[in-house]
Amino acid sequence: MSTIIENFKAHYGKAPVAVSKAPGRLEILGNHTDYNEGFVLSAAVSQSTEFAIAPAQGSVCRLIDFRGNSKAEFDLNNIDHPTPRDWSNYIKGVIVQLRKRGIEIGAFDGAILSTVPLSAGMSSSAALEVSACFAFKELFGIELPKAEWARVGQGVENQYMGLQSGLLDQFSSIFGHENALILSDFRKNEVLRTISMPSDYILVVANSMVKHNLVDSEYNTRRIDCEQAAAKIKAVEPGVTTLRDVPSAMLEKHRSLLTEREYRRASHVVGEDERVFQGIEFLEKGDIQDFGRLLFESHESSIRNFENSCPELDYLVELAKSIPGCVGARLSGGGFGGISIHLVEKAAADEYCKRLATGFKTQTGKEPELIRCSIGEGASSHKL
Ligand code: GLA
Secondary structure (H helix, E strand, C coil), X not given: CHHHHHHHHHHHCCCCCEEEEEEXXXXXXXXXXXXXXXXXXXXXXXXXXXXXXXXXXXXXXXXEECCCCEEEEEECCCCCCCXXXXXXHHHHHHHHHHHHCCCCCCCEEEEEEECCCCCCCCCHHHHHHHHHHHHHHHHHCCCCCHHHHHHHHHHHHHHHXXXXXXXXXXHHHHHCECCEEEEEECCCCEEEEEEECCCCEEEEEEECCCCCCHHHCCHHHHHHHHHHHHHHHHCCCCCCCCXXXXXXXXXXXCHHHCCHHXXXXXXXXXXXXXXXXXXHHHHHXXXXXXXXXXXXXXXXXXXXXXXXXXXXXXXXXXXXXHCCCXXXXXXXXXXXCCEEEEEEEHHHHHHHHHHHHHHHHHHHCCCCEEEEECECCXXXXXXX
């Protein structure tokens, strides 16, 4: 983190007191299952957001983002509500969430340096929230369990930004394991285990270049559909609280209770929970082809059932089926634009990326952003 420390000194004329680092994340399988208390296979990536911090006098906090050289400033006495189109909302939101937990922080000067692509589906906002959380933890000596820090970040999205997202993004950023996928249970809010990835495959992220802005999207209405479907099934199956409790046989049995749309939304979530466990079995048997097939199935279900794909994402996944070297691909994250992930043989990756870029450009006229992702470690922080 030497660059951010040097940039901080040059900008503020003083040294930072603590630094933190929080990665972006990739959802591998388990789409829209987190807020249905289900299961997700995810990974932290090596792209991360760094946060350097020093105390300041008074109540005004200054921030600089070195990626775009964009500055922000706010008064701690005036942060109850977000301001429109302001990236510092994610940091103000963290302070507001801490206050709700009875924790007050003092004024600070902060700097950010991030390599997580913005608005793409790799959770740049969660990386920013978690990096701020961990910087505050160091500077102000705040002790909270790790899962509670994830809830602080989720609280920013839910209560400050108005997006009813689950815990996946912050959770993966905090609990990620180098070179392994994590299996999270979002009823217990626990990482159940890690699963290693075959070393001769890599994850290529292909950005559809369709701006994915979940706050403006249909994310919240998808969540309502899922909750309504669960409530209708619960009326006849008292053991059911959320879609996590509904196996596909039970969903079929009660299909007539649901509207056609609720049924399709629920089928996606129930199918995703099942694919997570099938996927783990395949990975453990070393059966990468079948694991890849589940990624394709997941995407198909996004198209037909959850309707959270878009033509550009569908092109990328169609291309994946026709270019040698790829065993599976799907949209990853909220959807409605953003990224697709492609599981590709390492030896074929160069040629694969070239052909994917050419094919996508021919069909859409746009250059896709392609990122080879290594699986990184979860968030960390230290005093200097
Ligand atoms: C976004 C949300 C997550 C999760 C995914 C879909 O990334 O922030 O909580 O719901 O979409 O799986």
